Amino acid sequence: MADTGSGSQSGSGSINCFTCQVRDRTEWCVLSDAEIELLNKGRITKEYLPGEVIFHEGDPCRGVFCMETGMVGVRKTDADGNSVLLYLVTPGDTLGYRALLAGEDYQASAEALEPTRICVIDSPTVRSLLEHNPALGLRYLKRVSRSLGSAEEKILHNATLSVRARFAHLLMVLLDKYGHKNSEGPTEFELPLSRHDLAAMIGTTPESMSRTIKKMESDGVAKFAGRTVHIPVLESLIMEFEPETFL
């Protein structure tokens, strides 16, 4: 087990790209059978336990990662040890494509937040596919461009919104992604993150996170019990970061 130093290769040989459950939700859905054959040959499945690192900032990029199960956090850290949690990556998502496509080393690190199974497709395979199938390139272009759009939105948010407003916004995003949002009415769901990581997602400290949570509770906007969040009225949460919607 050389390689990254962590992440164990899956013993189960039955897994492959043809039977893959999430393939239709990935970029690879535009590939022909012959191309999937190629993809399958350049593939290794790996498994990670929570806390294990998938790649480090500064590592050379060796391929892209295809999430099958679990959850991964992408973190960026500066020289002083301050860090920000940029993305949460979930099944059907692709991971690590930015470095490959930019022709750079990784500029962020990825770490399993839950038990995770991922397929690694090596760079030459991805490159070869991209060079011969323009549709795949267009798929990736869409993905990267959308990602850039979110990043730019985040820059604006961080510059203009308060910690509280950013947290309210984060709650909405997490609710959309991980909660069963039954349209209107009271909502309850499980946060997939620790307080520390919630803080890192909005660029603040755990202390400020705690205080913000407390204040939102006393204002009746949301109730927190461990990782369970209860939101009585969705509108009052939205009002926290988009007050103009209700004018």
Added chain:
Amino acid sequence: MADTGSGSQSGSGSINCFTCQVRDRTEWCVLSDAEIELLNKGRITKEYLPGEVIFHEGDPCRGVFCMETGMVGVRKTDADGNSVLLYLVTPGDTLGYRALLAGEDYQASAEALEPTRICVIDSPTVRSLLEHNPALGLRYLKRVSRSLGSAEEKILHNATLSVRARFAHLLMVLLDKYGHKNSEGPTEFELPLSRHDLAAMIGTTPESMSRTIKKMESDGVAKFAGRTVHIPVLESLIMEFEPETFL
């Protein structure tokens, strides 16, 4: 002159993609002569005066813009009127590709900061080129991915660095791009931006910008006279945002 409502079509008919001075520095350098012919047909040249808007946040994307001369600022504004200056776009750069590639409307607005000449290539032409030439797609993938990398770095910077450190960093970036950096020693160059826009680039207010400039002067890190900046020792500027480099 319907269209965007601003920007006048260039009268000079002699300009085209074959004679274009900046083409080799753009994504289009990978195109064949036949493809450049196509590009040239889908092209209109426009000129803008400082302050004129090239596209607005929310506008549908009608093509990509190819900078020939001048300078453009890409700005993102929220509902309260707070705004951030995300990029400066200069000759040889492409503008507005994000929305096209993501299949979205513009999420930011672009405005000429200097007298500017731009070629507009309409969406169908770009799409068609991308669908048939994978190399072009790879070029754009590299560009968007690098852009995403910078955006992510900016998120980290804004979250962890002080206004002063961010400004020092901005000065370095502007120096690299717009100044003649004669390796070491004292350096002098012209800022391409007003104080207001300098502030918008690092996500702060003009007032804080002023105070930061004043404090940096009294600390001897840089001297400011209007838009002229004089930096006695480059290292002391770098020390402002990367102190660990000198430990």
Added chain:
DNA sequence: TGTTGCGATTGACCAGCGTCAATTCATTTA
């Protein structure tokens, strides 16, 4: 030359939030 207008600067004020330190709570281990 006076006036208007705009960008830049300065001052005064203070709220938000980061920092440091102590405490509580939950979970694991001996």
Added chain:
DNA sequence: TAAATGAATTGACGCTGGTCAATCGCAACA
């Protein structure tokens, strides 16, 4: 059951930087 470890919370404090308002400098123009 006690001890130990790490996450989460709470308190106290102070600085950074945002806000509001006044002033200044400079250019355009009547």
